[in-house]
Amino acid sequence: MSELEKNTNAPENQEKEQFSLNDDRRVKTLSPGALVVRRFIRNRVAVTGTIILIAMFLFSFVGGLITPYREDQLFYRTTQQNKQYAAVKENTEFRYVTATKDSFPSVAQAKFVIARKTGKTSFEGKKGTTYTYEEIGEDFCVIYEDGKEDPVAFATYDTVSSVTSDGEVAFDLQCEILQAIAVGEDSFTLDGVEYTVAEDGSIYKGTEEVAYASRFIVQAIMSDVFLTRTFKEELVTSIQDGNMDFVFTDEDGTEASYTVTYDAASKSYAVLQTVETKVFDTYSAPSKEHWLGTDRNGMDMLTRLMYGGRVSLYIGFIVVIIETVLGVILGGLAGYCGGWVDNLIMRIVDVFYCIPSMPLIIILGAAMDAMRIDPQIRMFYLMLILGFLGWPGVARLVRGQILSLREQEFMTAAEATGVRASRRIFRHLIPNVIPQLIVTMTMSLGSTIITEATLSFLGLGVKFPFASWGNIINDVNDTYVLTNFWFIWIPAGICLLATVLAFNLVGDGLRDAFDPKMKR
Amino acid sequence: MMTEKKTMQIGAQTVPVTYDPQYILMVNNLKKYFPIKGGMMNRVVGQVKAVDGVTFNLKRGTTMGLVGESGCGKTTAGRTILRLNGGKTDGQVLFDGQEIYDLSDKELRTLRTKMQIIFQDPFSSLSPRLPIGEIIGEAVREHNLVSKAEYTDYLDRVMDECGLQPFHKTRYPHEFSGGQRQRICIARALALNPEFVVCDEPVSALDVSIQAQIINLLKNLQEQRQLSYLFISHDLSVVEHISDSVGVMYLGNLVEYGDKKDIFAHPLHPYTKALFSAIPIPDPKARMNRIVLEGSIPSPANPPTGCKFHTRCKYCTKRCKSETPVQKEIEPGHYVVCHNYE
Numbered sequence: 001m002s003e004l005e006k007n008t009n010a011p012e013n014q015e016k017e018q019f020s021l022n023d024d025r026r027v028k029t030l031s032p033g034a035l036v037v038r039r040f041i042r043n044r045v046a047v048t049g050t051i052i053l054i055a056m057f058l059f060s061f062v063g064g065l066i067t068p069y070r071e072d073q074l075f076y077r078t079t080q081q082n083k084q085y086a087a088v089k090e091n092t093e094f095r096y097v098t099a100t101k102d103s104f105p106s107v108a109q110a111k112f113v114i115a116r117k118t119g120k121t122s123f124e125g126k127k128g129t130t131y132t133y134e135e136i137g138e139d140f141c142v143i144y145e146d147g148k149e150d151p152v153a154f155a156t157y158d159t160v161s162s163v164t165s166d167g168e169v170a171f172d173l174q175c176e177i178l179q180a181i182a183v184g185e186d187s188f189t190l191d192g193v194e195y196t197v198a199e200d201g202s203i204y205k206g207t208e209e210v211a212y213a214s215r216f217i218v219q220a221i222m223s224d225v226f227l228t229r230t231f232k233e234e235l236v237t238s239i240q241d242g243n244m245d246f247v248f249t250d251e252d253g254t255e256a257s258y259t260v261t262y263d264a265a266s267k268s269y270a271v272l273q274t275v276e277t278k279v280f281d282t283y284s285a286p287s288k289e290h291w292l293g294t295d296r297n298g299m300d301m302l303t304r305l306m307y308g309g310r311v312s313l314y315i316g317f318i319v320v321i322i323e324t325v326l327g328v329i330l331g332g333l334a335g336y337c338g339g340w341v342d343n344l345i346m347r348i349v350d351v352f353y354c355i356p357s358m359p360l361i362i363i364l365g366a367a368m369d370a371m372r373i374d375p376q377i378r379m380f381y382l383m384l385i386l387g388f389l390g391w392p393g394v395a396r397l398v399r400g401q402i403l404s405l406r407e408q409e410f411m412t413a414a415e416a417t418g419v420r421a422s423r424r425i426f427r428h429l430i431p432n433v434i435p436q437l438i439v440t441m442t443m444s445l446g447s448t449i450i451t452e453a454t455l456s457f458l459g460l461g462v463k464f465p466f467a468s469w470g471n472i473i474n475d476v477n478d479t480y481v482l483t484n485f486w487f488i489w490i491p492a493g494i495c496l497l498a499t500v501l502a503f504n505l506v507g508d509g510l511r512d513a514f515d516p517k518m519k520r
Numbered sequence: 521m522m523t524e525k526k527t528m529q530i531g532a533q534t535v536p537v538t539y540d541p542q543y544i545l546m547v548n549n550l551k552k553y554f555p556i557k558g559g560m561m562n563r564v565v566g567q568v569k570a571v572d573g574v575t576f577n578l579k580r581g582t583t584m585g586l587v588g589e590s591g592c593g594k595t596t597a598g599r600t601i602l603r604l605n606g607g608k609t610d611g612q613v614l615f616d617g618q619e620i621y622d623l624s625d626k627e628l629r630t631l632r633t634k635m636q637i638i639f640q641d642p643f644s645s646l647s648p649r650l651p652i653g654e655i656i657g658e659a660v661r662e663h664n665l666v667s668k669a670e671y672t673d674y675l676d677r678v679m680d681e682c683g684l685q686p687f688h689k690t691r692y693p694h695e696f697s698g699g700q701r702q703r704i705c706i707a708r709a710l711a712l713n714p715e716f717v718v719c720d721e722p723v724s725a726l727d728v729s730i731q732a733q734i735i736n737l738l739k740n741l742q743e744q745r746q747l748s749y750l751f752i753s754h755d756l757s758v759v760e761h762i763s764d765s766v767g768v769m770y771l772g773n774l775v776e777y778g779d780k781k782d783i784f785a786h787p788l789h790p791y792t793k794a795l796f797s798a799i800p801i802p803d804p805k806a807r808m809n810r811i812v813l814e815g816s817i818p819s820p821a822n823p824p825t826g827c828k829f830h831t832r833c834k835y836c837t838k839r840c841k842s843e844t845p846v847q848k849e850i851e852p853g854h855y856v857v858c859h860n861y862e
């Protein structure tokens with residue numbers, strides 16, 4: 001008061017005034033906004049929160065633009081994969097080849113084996129058919145049926161295959177070839193054509209190779225694979241040499257390596273082809289290309305985090321805006337109008353408070369799942385649902401504030417000075433509600449992000465292909481991932497924690513800054 | 521002073537008064553009852569008769585002190601006169617001959633610039649989130665009292681008159697002391713250039729040295745601007761200092777009303793006598809002749825019948841208990857409501 005007295009009644013003591021610490025010398029006046037900013041900046045914790053938030057915003061909104069990858073871009077890696085390719089079996093039993101017109105049933109085949117073991121040259125098949133056989137070599141017999149001039153079948157250890165993939169070798173020719181091999185002839189003539197049998201089992205018609213004979217049966221596992229003669233031969237040679245690894249270069253020059261394993265039970269060799277295969281690059285550790293590795297779909301984790309942050313922040317803000325707009329309008333109406341309006345709105349609020357929000361959201365989420373709603377539209381629904389469930393808290397707060405403020409003397413004073421009702425509300429009431437409103441808004445930003453993350457984690461919120469921090473963490477649905485791939489859940493967890501914490505810090509800081517009773 | 525006063529009745533039907541231009545404010549049998557809600561379904565179960573028939577006239581450029589003990593309805597009367605308590609229950613409030621309860625909201629807002637109020641509590645009567653300049657100047661702009669170009673100068677001038685500095689404009693109420701705040705309240709009221717100000721215990725929240733400053737400020741402003749005050753207070757010495765006429769209230773009724781000199785020199789009503797006997801005399805040798813009242817003030821929800829003061833009056837007669845007294849002019853301009861002066 002002393003300086004006021006001086007100002008009002010003492011222009012004469014000019015000299016004294018020079019040394020006085022008058023208010024106008026001492027304090028620089030600041031605009032109300034600047035005061036709030038100043039008080040906020042002085043709050044170290046709040047500034048830390050703001051910096052975290054700015055970093056999060058940059059990370060989410062600018063980061064998404066900078067990153068070279070798309071949100072849902074899939075990455076692949078190549079791996080060596082062993083594929084069942086072929087099976088090789090050395091023939092140690094007679095195989096029977098029957099002439100096209102005739103039949104040599106399995107009963108007869110068995111009888112033949114017995115006859116051969118007992119040294120008989122003829123045996124009886126079914127229905128009294130009598131067969132005779134002529135043993136041409138150790139492992140080649142030609143079988144005749146009584147009354148027929150031409151052989152009906154032959155039994156052999158070797159097989160004759162055509163050199164072309166779809167070619168067939170005629171019965172007669174097979175028979176001649178095997179006979180030639182069995183007696184050790186170099187050439188034979190069939191139907192006036194001269195054939196030559198080479199050392200390695202190839203049969204030439206003139207100079208053209210038509211077929212080959214081999215004791216090994218090499219069969220492809222896959223029906224679409226044709227095994228070339230060279231491949232078969234080299235494979236067989238390799239097996240005979242005892243090599244279990246086999247490299248083959250085909251006519252196109254493509255090199256492939258094969259592993260051969262021997263299966264004693266079936267007395268056969270399995271050939272595994274080692275192929276380079278492209279697979280989704282899942283759970284790859286952090287690297288130069290993927291700073292935070294990749295997730296279970298083979299998408300870049302850092303990029304997912306950025307886009308997830310976008311979604312989380314978007315949802316947080318929109319939900320809080322919906323909540324606040326509804327809450328302020330309805331709470332303000334209830335508080336200012338009172339009477340039946342107040343009663344009605346507050347009963348609606350009570351009803352909303354009775355709704356268990358989590359089960360409701362889960363049910364709605366499941367319903368949207370069932371309706372196969374597009375993930376993008378689903379996101380909007382999620383915002384609406386969360387917003388509509390959140391406003392009663394805000395409305396209650398605003399109503400309570402307005403009820404208490406309405407009875408304050410300064411409101412009567414404003415009425416007494418004849419200020420319009422709208423002005424009274426917006427200049428006198430609302431500014432006094434704002435601090436509490438801002439605190440709840442920022443706090444509910446944090447909690448909304450948490451709710452969204454929870455829902456997404458449960459698979460009810462934001463859906464693939466959209467990322468959100470919640471559904472990123474959802475990747476950790478087994479202990480194996482939890483313990484082995486830290487980069488899946490730790491970064492998302494940190495983002496979530498930092499953002500929510502920062503919102504709460506900023507909320508507290510703002511409340512203090514808006515409070516004029518705080519020290520300047 | 522009041523020639524037509526004899527026609528006015530207390531407790532009976534209000535007889536309309538006619539406008540007399542010498543009075544800025546004419547209050548005739550003003551009543552304000554507040555409902556008591558309770559029981560099932562919020563029924564109205566009773567009424568608090570906060571103001572139960574108040575009649576007085578206020579001359580232009582003068583101050584009327586309204587005194588009485590706590591809870592007697594002084595503040596309610598002041599606010600009801602300004603139509604700040606919702607509706608009235610009965611009676612007339614003529615401001616410049618205009619019944620203010622007949623005005624539309626828009627007309628009332630315009631009229632509010634002419635009549636202002638200064639509140640008792642300078643802490644709660646200033647919006648904590650508005651700077652002082654805004655608090656004082658808001659209504660000036662609202663009513664377009666001065667042009668935009670003159671606005672700043674005008675505001676500075678008003679603030680200067682009330683002992684505030686121009687740089688205070690950007691400050692907030694919490695940065696001021698109680699006395700400064702009361703000056704702000706006064707500046708807010710005076711910025712509208714009113715003719716009539718209700719001062720609702722403007723100094724009771726302040727310490728004595730500042731009380732004097734504020735009282736002097738109010739007196740100076742009255743001289744400069746020809747203001748009329750309704751000065752509500754329970755502090756009789758302050759009222760004696762500032763008032764031209766004095767009204768004494770007891771339980772919603774104005775029991776005695778007249779010139780300051782008359783009232784202080786020879787109070788007539790037993791309650792006034794008891795009240796004034798409690799004024800401390802700054803002389804240790806003086807013999808205090810205090811009249812101590814028995815009991816406490818009855819509830820305004822259930823006031824005694826007849827004269828409301830009869831429960832505590834030592835001159836109480838049988839008539840006092842049954843018959844409600846009417847306001848009578850005992851000497852020119854000195855009215856009393858008591859059966860003992862018939």
